[in-house]
Amino acid sequence: MNRSGLALALLSAVLFGASTPFAKLLLGGMPAQMAAGLLYLGSGLGLAVVLGARAALRLPTHDEAPLGGRDLPWLLGVIATGGVGGPLLLMLGLARTDAASASLLLNMESIATLLIAWVVFRENVDRRLLIGAACIVAGAAVLSWQGRAMFSTGALYIVGACVCWGIDNNLSGRLSAVDPVRIAMLKGLVAGCVNMGLALTFLHAGLPGAALVAGAMAVGFAGYGVSLVAFMLGLRHLGAARTGAYFALAPFVGAVVSLAVFGVHDAGRLAMAGVLMGIGLWLHLSERHDHEHIHEEMAHTHRHVHDEHHQHTHTHDDPPGEPHTHYHVHTRLVHTHPHYPDLHHRHSHDGHGPHDHGPDGQDHTHAA
Incomplete structure (x- = not known):
């Protein structure tokens, strides 16, 4: 949890x-x-x-x-x-x-x-x-x-x-x-x-x-x-x-x-x-939700640290230190770990992987 x-x-x-x-x-x-x-x-x-x-x-x-x-x-x-x-x-x-x-x-x-x-x-x-x-x-x-x-x-x-x-x-x-x-x-x-x-x-x-x-x-x-x-x-x-x-x-x-x-x-x-x-x-x-899932490329702005979902490079204009807030791009990622429907895991579980529009209005496509 x-x-x-x-x-x-x-x-x-x-x-x-x-x-x-x-x-x-x-x-x-x-x-x-x-x-x-x-x-x-x-x-x-x-x-x-x-x-x-x-x-x-x-x-x-x-x-x-x-x-x-x-x-x-x-x-x-x-x-x-x-x-x-x-x-x-x-x-x-x-x-x-x-x-x-x-x-x-x-x-x-x-x-x-x-x-x-x-x-x-x-x-x-x-x-x-x-x-x-x-x-x-x-x-x-x-x-x-x-x-x-x-x-x-x-x-x-x-x-x-x-x-x-x-x-x-x-x-x-x-x-x-x-x-x-x-x-x-x-x-x-x-x-x-x-x-x-x-x-x-x-x-x-x-x-x-x-x-x-x-x-x-x-x-x-x-x-x-x-x-x-x-x-x-x-x-x-x-x-x-x-x-x-x-x-x-x-x-x-x-x-x-x-x-x-x-x-x-x-x-x-x-x-x-x-x-x-x-x-x-x-x-x-005691719930455990764990399966392979796909994070398609997406971009948005929110407060974050550089965890496994935030492996991106910084420009000289981006803020130093962590956590920090700036516009960033998520590259496509396929992995397996326990997760919940947070900002980065609002994906379908019906096998079809429909588009899910996240809180920033961007297309947050995930497939399970």
Whole structure:
């Protein structure tokens, strides 16, 4: 398993899951749109500060690949589905559905992410991965189940929100070579402004007190901003299906925090969910995907080191040291090693080797 990708995906789940109980504690007295707006704005504004500080101090990560013209359609899709469509449908659903049913239905995001990755973007998803993902989602369902589920118009809105976020997660994978801080910042600012606009314009809601606003934005920065950056870096290493499955651990983290800090949750159900999720995680961690595959010639820009996939010469204009970011050409390569659907391994497994357009819009043809 790609250890960096695993650590980043789990960090994303931990940050988002741990932020949920605190978000409920801080934001219980305001409309859902106002709460969502403050959380997303905290994410966007916090990451804007990070971007500025990173550039001013020339920290090692300041040279991530910039957004290019070919990235624009993917970026607009991410913002439209994940920053606008998902939150809006969720708010409509929450207004028509009880909290227990809503929590259960939100587990559909991981399922939607995996199915879209498998069917639409043709990521390799074998039986082991499917069973592992099913165990993780089942564990999340155990945590959310309250003895009944309401399938109503509100439920359809929430399922629609999960589909939007599933699309968002997969489109974000097309952008995983680009600076994740910049992507997450733009998404946070747009989503925050849209939700705040809805709250102020249509609900005529007023801003809460300064302390509550600051607390909400701090939670949003960690649980939405930093978490999203880690999620996108996980996509870079693991692909959407696996990163989405690990992110489904977030409800378990939230339940553990609720139990430890606030004394809220059923310890028996928490233990049962932990067993199911542990089985799913083990199935994923013990996965080994290894076969001969062909990397056809390709060219793109992203942050990299000179590993076996990056054996290229430098010109005097290219940056020194590693890791570094510059436009480079991959020569044709045939080899066998364990791999996952990262930036350089989004190839077909049907024996026909169709063209796969990677996150930079270039033709990333691979044959298996």
